[in-house]
Amino acid sequence: MKLPYAESYKIKMVETIKKSTREERERWIKEARYNLFNLRSDQVFIDLLTDSGTGAMSDKQWSEIMLGDESYAGASSYYKMKEAIKEICGFAYFLPTHQGRAAENVLFSVLVKDGDIVPGNSHFDTTKGHIEFRKATAVDCTIDQAFNTKNECPFKGNIDLNKLEEVLKNNPKEKIPFIVVTVTCNSSGGQPVSMQNLKDVKKLAGKYGIKVIFDSARFAENAYFIKKREKGYEDKTIREIVREMFSYADTMTMSCKKDAIVNMGGFIGFRDEELFKKAVVYNIMFEGYITYGGMSGRDMNALAQGLKEGTEFDYLESRIEQVAYLGKKLTDFGIPVILPYGGHAIFVDAKRFLPKVPKEEFPAQMLAIELYLESGVRGVEIGALMADRDPVTRENRFPELELMRMAIPRRVYTNNHMDYVAVTLANVYERRNEIKRGVKIIKEAPILRHFTVELDRI
Ligand code: F0G
Numbered sequence: 001m002k003l004p005y006a007e008s009y010k011i012k013m014v015e016t017i018k019k020s021t022r023e024e025r026e027r028w029i030k031e032a033r034y035n036l037f038n039l040r041s042d043q044v045f046i047d048l049l050t051d052s053g054t055g056a057m058s059d060k061q062w063s064e065i066m067l068g069d070e071s072y073a074g075a076s077s078y079y080k081m082k083e084a085i086k087e088i089c090g091f092a093y094f095l096p097t098h099q100g101r102a103a104e105n106v107l108f109s110v111l112v113k114d115g116d117i118v119p120g121n122s123h124f125d126t127t128k129g130h131i132e133f134r135k136a137t138a139v140d141c142t143i144d145q146a147f148n149t150k151n152e153c154p155f156k157g158n159i160d161l162n163k164l165e166e167v168l169k170n171n172p173k174e175k176i177p178f179i180v181v182t183v184t185c186n187s188s189g190g191q192p193v194s195m196q197n198l199k200d201v202k203k204l205a206g207k208y209g210i211k212v213i214f215d216s217a218r219f220a221e222n223a224y225f226i227k228k229r230e231k232g233y234e235d236k237t238i239r240e241i242v243r244e245m246f247s248y249a250d251t252m253t254m255s256c257k258k259d260a261i262v263n264m265g266g267f268i269g270f271r272d273e274e275l276f277k278k279a280v281v282y283n284i285m286f287e288g289y290i291t292y293g294g295m296s297g298r299d300m301n302a303l304a305q306g307l308k309e310g311t312e313f314d315y316l317e318s319r320i321e322q323v324a325y326l327g328k329k330l331t332d333f334g335i336p337v338i339l340p341y342g343g344h345a346i347f348v349d350a351k352r353f354l355p356k357v358p359k360e361e362f363p364a365q366m367l368a369i370e371l372y373l374e375s376g377v378r379g380v381e382i383g384a385l386m387a388d389r390d391p392v393t394r395e396n397r398f399p400e401l402e403l404m405r406m407a408i409p410r411r412v413y414t415n416n417h418m419d420y421v422a423v424t425l426a427n428v429y430e431r432r433n434e435i436k437r438g439v440k441i442i443k444e445a446p447i448l449r450h451f452t453v454e455l456d457r458i
Contacts, residue, residue, distance in 0.1 A: 005321045008314035009411060012059060019045050020376050029372055033454035034439050036368055036378050045376030046417050048406040051344045052217075053099075053257035053264055055410030058309055061261070061302040068298025073289060077297035077304075081267070084304035088239065088311055089216075089246045089254075091269030093276040095283045098294030099266045100217055100255020101126035102287055107213070107253060107268050109282040110275065111177040112136050119167045120180035120215075121159045122146070122187035125386055127180060127215055129448050132391050136177075139167050146188040147400040149338045149349045154229040155194040156340070157185030157222075159201050168208040178211040183222040183245065187382065189403070190218070190323075190342020192225035195233065195244060202248040214249040220259040221343035224316040238311045251275065258344065261306040261410050265295050315411075323408050325415055329422035335429050338403070345407035348425070350383060354435055359384060359398050361438025361458055367404040367428070369457075370435060375424040379406040386450045 020028075020043065032038035041047065047054070057065075069075040078096070085094050097103040108130045112118065116136035123131065123138045131138045141163040145153040159181065168176065181201060184192045205212045223241040226233050233241055246252065250272065256265040268283075270276040280290055287294035295303070309315060320343055327341035336352035350357075350364035357363040364383035371377050383402035390397055406421065428435075443454040 005317050007318045007411075008312070009058065017045055018042060022373065025373050025376060029369060033442065034365070034369055034457060035450075035453055035455060036372060036380060037451050039372075039378065043376070044372075044378045046413065046421055047378050048345075048408060048421065049378045049380050051258060051407040051409050052255065053262070054412065055257075055261040055263075056412050057261060057263070057302060057306070058411075060309070061305045064301035064305045065298040068296060068301045070297040073291050075291055075297045075300070077300040078291040080304040081300040084307045085267065085269055088242060088307050089219075089252065089269055090243050091246070091252065091271060093270040093273060095268045095270075095276070095279055095287075095290065096293035096295045096300060097266045097268065097283065097287050099257060099264060100215075100253060101130065101266075102294055103253035103255070103266045103268045104130045104215075106279055106282045106286055107251065108134060109286075110278045111211075113177075115175060116177050117167060117171050117175050118177065118180060119159075119164055121157055121182055121185050121193065123180060124182055124186050124215060124217075125388075125448060125450075127182070133447065135391075141167065142185065142188055146185075146191060149189075149336065149347075149352070149401065152339050154192075154225070154340065155197060156188055156191035157183065157193040158197040159193070161197075161200055161204055164201065165204060168204065168210060173209055176208075176210050178213045178251070179205050180213045180215055181249070182215040182217075184218045184225070184343045186218070186344075188401070189338035189347045190221075190344045191338075191340075192222045192229070192343065194230050195226050195241070196230070198245055198248040211250040212248065214246065214252040216246075216249075216252050217255040217258040218344055219245065219254070220310045220316060221320060223311070224313070224320055225343060227313075238313050238316060242311055256303050256306065258410075259310045260303050261310050262299060262303045265299050265303045267293075319408075319410055322413075322415065322418065326406070326408065326418040326422060329418065330425060333422065333426040333429060335425055338401075345405045347382065347401075347403040347405050348379075350402045350404050353404075353429065354432060354438075356433070356436045357438040359402065360396070361440065362455075363438055364402045364404045365455065366435065366438040369439070370428045371404070371425060374428050375420070377406075377421050377424050379404050381405075381450065385453060388447060388449055 336349040338347040365381040387397040439455040
């Protein structure tokens with residue numbers, strides 16, 4: 001018999017989590033203005049809000065914490081991180097930042113200006129936020145299959161080369177500072193980009209003299225999918241695949257809170273010394289000196305170790321198979337989720353789950369509220385609330401996909417927790433026809449509104 005997957009680690013320390021009553025949850029979510037970001041973590045039983053910074057560090061990472069060098073300049077921890085980045089990602093220059101969006105802020109301060117156009121595959125919200133904040137435009141060139149939740153295309157994160165070429169052809173080169181490729185593509189459902197697509201994008205970008213930047217938060221999960229799904233890569237190691245992936249990027253940003261399995265941290269990787277030098281100025285201004293840039297020495301040590309652990313096949317297999325385990329349970333209950341299952345999360349198709357709730361009443365947010373009320377499981381809306389208003393017309397934007405994401409933290413929950421989540425959602429699904437109305441906005445911020453928005457039930 002083929003052996004099943006099993007976690008490549010065992011548990012040394014545990015953290016208590018608490019159940020609550022439906023009455024308590026009714027009160028707490030109302031006090032939170034129906035925004036799940038406003039809940040206190042002890043009001044949540046299973047927290048699938050995000051897989052970002054919520055992973056469990058290993059014993060080796062914790063021992064690295066004790067070895068951290070907190071020197072302001074030239075800390076050994078900086079050099080440890082530099083070596084790990086060179087070895088795993090292949091970038092000679094790097095700048096540490098406190099997280100992924102900080103890396104975007106520093107790099108885009110050098111590269112993006114008013115009126116620019118930045119094509120990519122469903123830019124993540126902070127990436128888009130940093131582009132639009134600079135009065136530039138993010139153009140989504142993701143393949144059309146990504147917008148059909150039932151389509152089982154193995155690389156739904158891919159960039160449509162025709163859409164991309166249209167953008168490159170129809171705009172002056174000076175207006176396109178770079179193409180951003182997100183691996184895996186969070187906004188399209190944690191979907192991978194194939195090696196062939198990365199290669200083709202780089203080639204096309206080269207033809208027009210444009211740089212390629214990877215938003216690489218979940219680069220290792222992307223490599224796992226390439227190994228499993230792309231011909232010619234089945235016998236390559238994750239590290240070999242990762243090195244080849246990055247060979248098609250000129251520059252990269254990474255939120256290390258995902259695949260590098262740390263609670264805080266990020267960096268920018270460069271090949272071009274000139275660009276690195278320009279970014280140094282902003283890094284010092286916004287983040288900190290070159291050799292710590294917003295991170296403690298101990299955190300840089302844990303990050304270097306995390307990059308190594310996060311690129312081991314056995315770990316990635318148990319991680320991604322656990323996500324698929326939840327996906328399969330939901331599919332068995334008939335619940336509409338994005339197929340294939342994502343690397344870091346299961347995305348529930350809220351339009352199909354709650355067809356009676358009008359799009360103006362934010363069905364995915366309503367679904368996340370119902371999920372929480374049912375048993376204290378917290379997911380997150382990835383739909384019209386997150387899509388913000390159009391920066392010019394100020395009208396609500398309604399993206400093609402209206403999703404409720406359940407992101408699985410790394411090395412944190414067991415499959416019993418996954419069973420609990422699946423039954424919770426199945427119970428909501430059973431009474432879906434009684435849910436006819438959603439929520440309305442009471443107060444919102446001008447950008448990245450979903451974090452702080454105040455809502456009320458209709
Ligand atoms: N890029 C991607 C693809 C991301 O998913 C995130 C964060 C960032 C950049 C920004 O990184 O949070 O370290 O500043 N995603 C989290 C999430 C917040 O829940 O998906 P950050």
